[in-house]
Amino acid sequence: MNDLTCMALAAQEAAKATTYKTFDNPRVGAIIVQNNQIIATGHHEAFGQAHAEINAFNHLKDKKSNYWRNGVCYFRALFISW
Secondary structure, eight states, X not given: OOHHHHHHXXXXXXXXXXXXXXXXXXXXXXXXXXXXXXXXXXXXXXXXXXXXXHHHHHTOSOTTSOGGGTTEEEEEEEEOOO
16 A cells, blocks of 8 residues: 555545534544554544544554554545635
8 A cells, every 4th residue: 555545545534524514624534554554544523523633543443552663654634625
């Protein structure tokens, strides 16, 4: 899985957010990848709630594992609407 594919998947995750719920914030999607496998995803669900990055982190199955030392990549994509 290359970086472009991961960014496209993060954009798909961002598309799950709806502009009427995120208000003035952009729609944001995030994915966490380890060894070419998606291990968590998240998007900004609503204004005033956790952002995509936090939601993706919260969706990790094992939060106690030290993912960041084991070849994990994080990708984030934004849909900005004015």
